[in-house]
Amino acid sequence: MTYQAKLIAGGKIVIPAELRKALGFxxxxxxxxxxxxxxxxxxTYAQVVxxxxxxxxxxxxxxxxxDQFLAERRADWGEE
Structure with a gap:
């Protein structure tokens, strides 16, 4: 599906409500x-994470x- 948005003052883009809802924004x-x-x-930042x-x-x-990662790091640092 194709949506249309307009670039407004300050470089802002308004994402259409239907698309925001569909994407969970x-x-x-x-x-x-x-x-x-x-x-x-x-x-979304959550998607990237x-x-x-x-x-x-x-x-x-x-x-x-x-926990495994931290244990390995501690072992590398001689803390265990």
Whole structure:
């Protein structure tokens, strides 16, 4: 589906209500804009965090935990 928005004073863009609702954007959400060539991709900060977490999970494995990470760091620092 295609939506139309207008760039207004101060560089503000109003995202149509139907699109905001469909994407789950809420008032006050932090949005991240990524440039892809001549296009812009808009994501919530939460979406970006989930994408990064997913990427790290592929690198360290599904069962890896923050506690394991901290234990490894402490061992590296000689604290255990």
């Amino acid at each position: 809420q008032t006050g959400d932090s949005l991240v804009l990524e440039r892809e060539g001549d296009s812009i991709v808009i994501k 989930r994408e990064v977490q997913k990427e790290f999970r592929t690198m360290v494995g599904e069962g890896y935990s923050v």
